[in-house]
Structures are given as C-alpha cells and as structure tokens.
Amino acid sequence: MPQSDQAPSPAAAAPGPPSPDGRPRYFLSAVSGEFGHLRRLAADVLTKLGCEPVTMETWATGAGDLRALLRQKIDACHGLIQIVGDAYGAEPPYAALAELHGADPDPFAHFGTVSYTQYELHYALASGKTVWVFPAATSTDPATPGPCRDKALSDLDRPHDKPGQPPHPDPDAYQAERRRRQRAYRAWLEASGRLRHSFNNADRFELLLKDIRDEVEALRERLLDNQRRLADGQSRIEAKLDRLSAQQQITAARIRAHLLDAVEGTYQRELKAAEEPADWQQRERLRQAAETQRSAQLTRIDEVAASFVEIEQGPNATEVFQELTRILDEQGVGPALAYVESKRGGILAQVQAIQASAEQRIRAALAPLLKAAQLYAAAGDAEQARATYRDILARAPDWPEAVEAGFVFLIDQGDLASTRATLAAAKADFDAARRLAERAAALAPPDGAGQQAAERRIGVAANWQGNIAVAEGRLDAAAAHYAEYHRIAARLAAADPANTGWQRDLSVSHNKLGDVAVSQGRLDDAARAYAAGLAIRERLAAADPANTGWQRDLSVSHNKLGDVAVSQGRLDDAARAYAAGLAIAERLAAADPANTGWQDDLAISHERTGDIAVAQGRIEDAAEAYGKRLAVFDALTRKDPSNKRWQRELSVSHNKLGDVAVSQGRLDHAARAYAAGLAIRERLTAADPANKQWQLDLAISHERLGEISVAEGRLDDAKRHYETEIAIAEPIANDDPADLGKQRFISVVYNKLGDVAVSQGRLDDAARAYAADLAIAERLAAADPANTEWQRDLAVSHYKLGDVAERRGDTDGLRTHWTAMLAVFDGLIARGLHVSPADLEGLQAIRARVDELDRAAP
Numbered sequence: 001m002p003q004s005d006q007a008p009s010p011a012a013a014a015p016g017p018p019s020p021d022g023r024p025r026y027f028l029s030a031v032s033g034e035f036g037h038l039r040r041l042a043a044d045v046l047t048k049l050g051c052e053p054v055t056m057e058t059w060a061t062g063a064g065d066l067r068a069l070l071r072q073k074i075d076a077c078h079g080l081i082q083i084v085g086d087a088y089g090a091e092p093p094y095a096a097l098a099e100l101h102g103a104d105p106d107p108f109a110h111f112g113t114v115s116y117t118q119y120e121l122h123y124a125l126a127s128g129k130t131v132w133v134f135p136a137a138t139s140t141d142p143a144t145p146g147p148c149r150d151k152a153l154s155d156l157d158r159p160h161d162k163p164g165q166p167p168h169p170d171p172d173a174y175q176a177e178r179r180r181r182q183r184a185y186r187a188w189l190e191a192s193g194r195l196r197h198s199f200n201n202a203d204r205f206e207l208l209l210k211d212i213r214d215e216v217e218a219l220r221e222r223l224l225d226n227q228r229r230l231a232d233g234q235s236r237i238e239a240k241l242d243r244l245s246a247q248q249q250i251t252a253a254r255i256r257a258h259l260l261d262a263v264e265g266t267y268q269r270e271l272k273a274a275e276e277p278a279d280w281q282q283r284e285r286l287r288q289a290a291e292t293q294r295s296a297q298l299t300r301i302d303e304v305a306a307s308f309v310e311i312e313q314g315p316n317a318t319e320v321f322q323e324l325t326r327i328l329d330e331q332g333v334g335p336a337l338a339y340v341e342s343k344r345g346g347i348l349a350q351v352q353a354i355q356a357s358a359e360q361r362i363r364a365a366l367a368p369l370l371k372a373a374q375l376y377a378a379a380g381d382a383e384q385a386r387a388t389y390r391d392i393l394a395r396a397p398d399w400p401e402a403v404e405a406g407f408v409f410l411i412d413q414g415d416l417a418s419t420r421a422t423l424a425a426a427k428a429d430f431d432a433a434r435r436l437a438e439r440a441a442a443l444a445p446p447d448g449a450g451q452q453a454a455e456r457r458i459g460v461a462a463n464w465q466g467n468i469a470v471a472e473g474r475l476d477a478a479a480a481h482y483a484e485y486h487r488i489a490a491r492l493a494a495a496d497p498a499n500t501g502w503q504r505d506l507s508v509s510h511n512k513l514g515d516v517a518v519s520q521g522r523l524d525d526a527a528r529a530y531a532a533g534l535a536i537r538e539r540l541a542a543a544d545p546a547n548t549g550w551q552r553d554l555s556v557s558h559n560k561l562g563d564v565a566v567s568q569g570r571l572d573d574a575a576r577a578y579a580a581g582l583a584i585a586e587r588l589a590a591a592d593p594a595n596t597g598w599q600d601d602l603a604i605s606h607e608r609t610g611d612i613a614v615a616q617g618r619i620e621d622a623a624e625a626y627g628k629r630l631a632v633f634d635a636l637t638r639k640d641p642s643n644k645r646w647q648r649e650l651s652v653s654h655n656k657l658g659d660v661a662v663s664q665g666r667l668d669h670a671a672r673a674y675a676a677g678l679a680i681r682e683r684l685t686a687a688d689p690a691n692k693q694w695q696l697d698l699a700i701s702h703e704r705l706g707e708i709s710v711a712e713g714r715l716d717d718a719k720r721h722y723e724t725e726i727a728i729a730e731p732i733a734n735d736d737p738a739d740l741g742k743q744r745f746i747s748v749v750y751n752k753l754g755d756v757a758v759s760q761g762r763l764d765d766a767a768r769a770y771a772a773d774l775a776i777a778e779r780l781a782a783a784d785p786a787n788t789e790w791q792r793d794l795a796v797s798h799y800k801l802g803d804v805a806e807r808r809g810d811t812d813g814l815r816t817h818w819t820a821m822l823a824v825f826d827g828l829i830a831r832g833l834h835v836s837p838a839d840l841e842g843l844q845a846i847r848a849r850v851d852e853l854d855r856a857a858p
Helices: 032-048 067-075 094-101 116-126 171-191 202-210 213-245 252-274 280-299 301-313 319-331 333-378 382-395 400-420 423-443 449-471 475-495 500-519 523-543 548-567 571-591 596-615 619-639 644-663 667-687 692-711 715-735 740-759 763-783 788-807 811-830 837-856
Strands: 025-029 052-054 079-084 130-135
Touching (some): 032 052, 032 202, 079 171, 116 130, 130 171, 130 202, 382 400, 400 449, 400 644, 475 500, 500 523, 500 548, 523 548, 548 596, 571 596, 596 644, 644 692, 692 715, 715 740, 740 763, 740 788, 763 788
Parallel strands (some): 025 079, 079 130
C-alpha cells in the first residue's frame, strides 16, 4: 500500500431514530477492561452536549454471540465514537459457531476475525454512520495501568479459563496473537485515515472529545429541523385534506388507509416468498428487497393520497399555486407577486431538499455496490472491482465515500502493477487516482479536516507519479512530482505538528528529493535532504520506541546517508551509517521473519555492508554480505515469482557476487553469476520494454560479461557486449541529460570500449572512444567537484588518452593529458577527499614521467 490517507471529516450520519426528546444517539465503543472509565467520561461529555450516549452499561448482555445485538444498538444511533488502544478485547465465539453451523452465520462475516470492539466500528462504517476514532498513545509500561487505562496491558487479552476445564496451554502466545491483530487494526485505521489526534491522559481525551462539539451540535440541529419540517409538512397536508374533504367525496384519509393495507399485504406476501429458496444469501436478498420496497412505498403514501384529491380540483396544483390564483383573482397582480416573493425562499428550499433527497436515494441504492467493489478487491478480483467502481462513479461522481474508496483502490492497483505488471498500467492507475484526489479536494469544504485529507491524497498520488517517472527515466518530471508532494507534506506537517502520519510524510518527501539530487549529481543537496528526513524520523522513533514502522524508517535514512557518504569518499562515515541501518533491519527481521518487507530491508542493508567492504578492500566480508542478500531475495522470489521488483533485486545479487568473484580471480564463478543475472533481466525487459531502469540493468549485465570476456582474452566477445550496452543505454541517457548518473554510466562504457580497441591495436577507434568518455567526464566533474568518483573518472580519461598518444609517438599529447590527470588528483588531495593507496602509488611514476617530459621540452 501506498502512504495512508488522513482522516476525512465524518460523513453525514445514516438515518437513525432520535431519542424521545429529539437528541441524537451515539454509540460509545471501547475495550471495557482497558477504557471503562473513559467510556463513562465520554458518556458524561455527550450528555452535556445534548446527546444520548449508548454504552454496554445501558443494556444487559449475556453469553453467546452479541453481534446481532450490537447491530441493533448501532442501527438506532446516528454515529459511533471509538476509543482505540493496545488491547484487542473479547471476540465472538467463532469456534463454537463453526462447530454448530459449519460456518459463521453472521451476515457481516466478511469483516473477518475481529473483536467485538472492531466489529462495532466496521459495522458502523458499513452502515454509513458518523464515526470518530480517538487513539490512545501506546503504553510504554505494560505492567502498570498508567493515566489512560483501567488495567495494565499485561493483564488484558489473557485467555479466560473455564471452571472444570484445563487452563490454556500457552496464555502468552494467546495474548501475543491478539495484540498482533490489534496492531494490524490500528495500522488499518491510520492507513484509511480514520484516526484523530491521540491522547495520553483523561484530560486530553476530554478536550479532544469536546472538539467535536460543533459537529454534534450541527447534527442535533439538523435532526430538530427535520422534525420541525416533518411536523409542519404533516400539518399542512392534514389541513389541506381537511379542506378538500369538505368539498370532495373522495377523502385523503380513506385513500391513505387503503394504500397502507395494500403496502402491508404486499410486504407480507414477499416475506413469505423469501423463505422458500434453499440458499440463505438468496433469502437475505429477497428480505432486503421486500424491506426496501416497503420503505419506499410508505414514504410516498401521503403524497399519493394528496394527489388523488388534488386531481379533483386541478392538475398538479399545489397549495401555493392555488393561493396564488385566488389572490390574483381577488386582489390583482401586485398582491399576487408579493405573495410569490414571500414564498420564493420556501419554494427554492423545497426544490433543493428534493434534489438532496434524490442524491441520497441514489447513494443509498449504490451503497451495496460500493461494498461489493471493496469485497471484490479484497478477494483478488481486481477487474470486477474496477468495473464496479467505474459504474458507481459514473452515476454518483460527487459521492465523497465512493471517490475516497476509488482512490484507495487505484493506489493499491498501481502499486501492484509497478511490481507485477507494466509501468504503463501502473501510471494509468496513479494518474486516475490523482484525478479522484483532485475531485475530492473540490468536493470538500475549503477549510478543515476534509480539505486536508484531500490535499494529502493529492500528495500521495504525486509521490507515486514521481516513482513512475523515475522508472521511466524522466528525472525532471519526477523532481516536479516529488516537489509537489513535499510542498503538501510540509504545509500539513506545519498545520498539525502532533500528527505523526503527516510528519512521516514530510520525511518521505525529503528522501524523495534527496534521491533525485543523487541522480542529478547534487550530493550536498542530497545529504541535506536525507539529514532533514532523518531528523524527523529520530524524533518519531524517540517518542514511540515500540513503533516498528518508525524504526524501519530510521534504517532507510541511515542507508541513504551512507550512500551519499560513499559517493563523497567519506568511507568511515558511510560504514557507520550502514552499520546503524543494518542493526535495525536485523532486529526487525528477527522479530517477524514472515514480514517480507522487513526481509527486503534486511537484504538491502546487507548490500550496503557489502559495498562498503568492497570499497575498503575487505573482499571476504563483501562476499558474505552479498551471499546473505541473495539468500533473502531467492527465498522471496520463490514465495512470489510474480513480484518483478524482487526478481530485479535477485539479478542485482547475482551481479554483486559476480563482482566479488572477479576480485578473487574466480572468473568462471563470476561468468555464471553474471549470466544468471542477465537471464532474469532479459525476461523482465521483454515483459515491460518501457521500464528504462530494467533496460539499464540489462546494459549493466552486458558490461559485466564484457569484462569477463576481456579477462579471458575473448576481445571480440567483449566488444560485442560493450556495443550492445551502448546501444541500450545511450538513448536512455540522452533522453534525460539531467540524470548525471546515467551520463557517467555511458562514459564508463566508452572507456572500456577504448580499452578493447587498444588491446586489438585499433588506436584510432580507441582514441575516439576515450574522447567520448572524456567529454562526459569533464561535464560531470564540473557539475560536482566534491564527487570523488567523478573526479577520478576525469583523471582516468586523461590517462587513457595520454597512453594512446604515447603509443602513437605523440609525446606532446601524452604530456598534456597526464599533466591534466595529475592536476585532478592534486585537487582531490588538497581538498582532503579520498584517494586510494593504489592511486597514490601509481601517481609517483606518472609524475616522474611528466617531469621527464617537461625537462625534455624545448
């Protein structure tokens, strides 16, 4: 999944009967053993706000499955307020139900294995209720209750042993499993944008609860207005029927009675027919259809009754129209127009109410399809889900819940397509998600939580669009998308510094800008961006050390800063950063070996450890680290062969081990490793030719095999591999000149082509290849003087051209290029940048040769 959405403002409450005194009802949901006193506090606050709280304490509960009772209570409410903590709480007797019925008979069993508290929120959402979720801060001391909880966490979610039966065989595992489910539930709430501000004591909770005063008051006033309008409307209808009944034989009251009898008769017949099918799902559908039809007919009875009487007097004549006609007849045009003006507001309001009612009826009719779309997606039938969302949004394009659900679906599908399908498919989904996010922003009020949630969705879509642009090789486009994501994340984080999700978004946006800066050769900018992201993540991890997600983010930031340090020649700094990242990755992977994301992170950390070992000359350590990396990705790809990203990472592992084998002189091992990587990359590029990153990977495999060919003396094979590499990579690099990393890649290949040409005695071809290499190396070295790799590339280019000049007998050319090479290395040494011992040793002989030529010059 993509970054999670933040909470939108609550939707309009689903219909629910008010209290006898007209107050709206709210269901208070919490794990009783954890938050019993906070639920009572919430009930007191709601009562003072003019609402009727509904809690477990207000009705008797017994043993057995309570879900039907919960649905009944929630149906009678206008909204649900949930306090969510670390405890899972009691759950329905799933095992007993399965033994008795063979399956869960609950009509909402698709919620999955959930506790009663979780079931309450799922059902409220499915019913369209207003929902507020208040998360308690994660307990840092599970052995004591603390300021929020009634009991210590260590005493909650324990198995309840029954008298006369043996105790549970592993109570700790029982508790750990329920805590895992609750963590997953909280993660889902955060990802779906349902969480409000967290609290860590009762006073803070009471303040947060009072913050919803305006929303509660608006709902209460809306209910009272509805009641007043209904009462006024009923009074007008009754008055009109009374007047007409005195003049007409047909009375509205008698018509209404006949209509009621017909509706009830039809309803009873359909209920009886609904019991006939053998399939319980078909029976449920028939019952629901009968209920829906009955409700629709009952809402129209008074209107139909009045229309019969009106026909006696005139076609479609309203009371206002009748009065207008009478005034015009008795008093003239002026008074008639004055009367119409006095009724203008009411007429327009009536029309607006009719339109709103029609919109609500459309949404209510589509609600089952919206749930079906989500179920199709959960069941893995993405195409049916996609078609269902398309049908819904075509008929209700301004339905916020449908727009939000469609956005989440498209982000998920784009993520899947980026690893299992093609970039084109992923881009189409992310672009469509972006359009839905913009529609949600247009629908939301200009200020408030709804607009902020919509803005964040735009940022999430922009981030994914940037990822696709990177894979397509469009670095400038990626930078623009990431910059937009950063602007949104910075604005939201500044608006609410306590919102950890928005703070994390800001850290991610810093990292993405850093990634672009690395690709463009701006290493100082990249280091600053990564450091800004790390600072945020250190604060989040310090505030909540038990949050594994924050710890994982720390590991990623350490690795990125290590990458920059390597490019800048600060190997000791890089080694420290990589060690910090690896330590975190190892802890997370060991804590949950089944978590493929953490296994992925561990493999990447092993890669960084291997890279720094290579740079420091510790080849055996590098081989061990790369071997661990390959083992992880080999296991992951066996588990899910359709994951193309893991396939790509497996090919990288083969290449890394091939590099180590070359360093150890085991060329046959290296050739086999490079060939294994090449085979994977040929399959990937054939499946998605538009993925330029995979095309570059394929080019790299040809480069490695070219190097083996050189080492084994097969120069024609080497030439063929290098020319294939150039043919693949140069058009990609030329399409995006801002990506200096790709430019450097091309320069290296030209350098190697020149080496082959020298070995084959083709000095003119060698000179042309080295000149092409030098032209690129000069641009890169000028773009980033602190990049030691690029500075060394420039020096090597001059060395190679000098060598060709010497072979041709051109001592002036030799002296010119080698003097330039020495100037590059002298600049590195003067700035204190890294120069390897091998380079320093070689420079002595070259400096002596240049001095000799200088003395011999006229």
